Amino acid sequence: MATGDEERLDAVTIFAYRGRTPIQRIAYPLYVIALFAAVYGVSLSQGLAHAIAIDATRRELFQTWAPAATLLAVTILCPVAYAVGRKRGPVLPDLSFIDLLLPIGLDRDDLLRPWWRAALAAMATFGGIVGIVVGGGLAIRDLASPAAIAPIVLMGIGVGVLLTHIAVRAQARTNPAPSPWSELVRVADTLRALSQSTLRNQALLSRAANAAFLVGDLSHLARAVPSGRLRGRRLRLGAYGPLGTVVVADLLGWRRTPLATASGITVLLTGVPGTIWALRPEAWMALGPLLLMTSLGAGRLLTGLRFTAENAGSPTLLGISPRRMATGHLTVGLLPAATIGVASTVIVGPLSLATAAGVAGLMFLIAGLQLATSYRGGIRAERMSPTSGGQALAFHMAMPYAAPLAVGLLAGRIALAGGSPSGITLLALGLAVLAFGSWQLRERTRAFG
Known part of the structure; x- marks a missing residue:
């Protein structure tokens, strides 16, 4: 970079970022993350380590399967970092x-290199903090020797x-004309490949995310983030009656977002049998x-319920009560x-x-x-005070x-303490949570119930 360019860059940096x-x-x-990790992280880590390896048999299983896990x-x-980097x-x-x-x-390598170094340093430091928390918890519970903390920290940094290298290359691949992978091997080439339109779109999305976090309502951020390419756009929603239209609309939504539908069902294929086994x-x-x-x-399959909840407080377009509409969404979403x-x-x-x-x-x-999280709305303004808003x-x-x-x-502890079996306890707790979710639905849609 020429001397004049360096002076201009320094001048803009001082003006825009106060030097x-x-x-x-x-x-x-x-510093704040490290402070919280020192105060709460190690204690939580050693508590989880004690709960996982509470006896000799589980300790041996943990030490056997920990590397594979x-x-x-x-x-x-790695794919999560790639997906985040594209957004x-x-x-x-x-x-x-x-x-x-x-x-x-x-x-652009000269212009963007400071931000790359900052991101790399931030992720390396965060990985090191996670390594200290995990290694410290394992060492306290004698699941690892104190000498193993250093390798765990180095692994966290690595x-x-x-993940930072994967994310920045994913960011470069979001350009209108993405560069081939062979041209993104070196970091300098990757930084030069970042287009102004890509950076500007992501900066605007970052501003929307900051605003959503400050007001405590992420619904408008979910609409701002592109959900990927829609498929089956030639399919049209027909007339099947008010409740039938809700059901068919959800099925059509599954067809138009096959990746989200497949991921939700895949997670259910693991989570539901595992939950029944864990009873x-x-x-x-x-x-x-x-x-x-x-x-x-299940939440991946219930986007229709969340979209309906975002319009809570306004008259429904299909002429049915909000409760019936939510019931239709839940019937379809919980069928798998x-x-x-x-x-x-x-x-x-x-x-x-x-078990039943x-x-x-x-x-x-x-x-x-799903009812409770969809119809909870944003945080009340009086709760977003300077002292307690963050909490x-x-x-x-x-x-x-x-x-x-x-x-x-809670269900497991009740069963372990000699109370009712986990299945019956889960049924009682599930009915209580359903009653709470139904109450939130009524509160948000009281005027049109």
């Missing part, structure tokens, strides 16, 4: 920088660097994660899960009243969770993921 480099701008968030987790994270890549200056400096003909008292620790997996899989549950009861077993109650409770639980937002966003875990752990 703070990208590394300096990420230092404080990393780690490799599987990294394998799953919001790691190299993303502010919108003013993109509009003012990228068109003037300077080498995974962070790997045994000896497998109670797995019940919460498997319930979460089942809830996430119910079918898999009945088949799993026969295959996995054992055939008993508790567990399958019914699982359906009620999923229905209640309210964190709880609001974590509720769809924390609720299945909490219900599963």
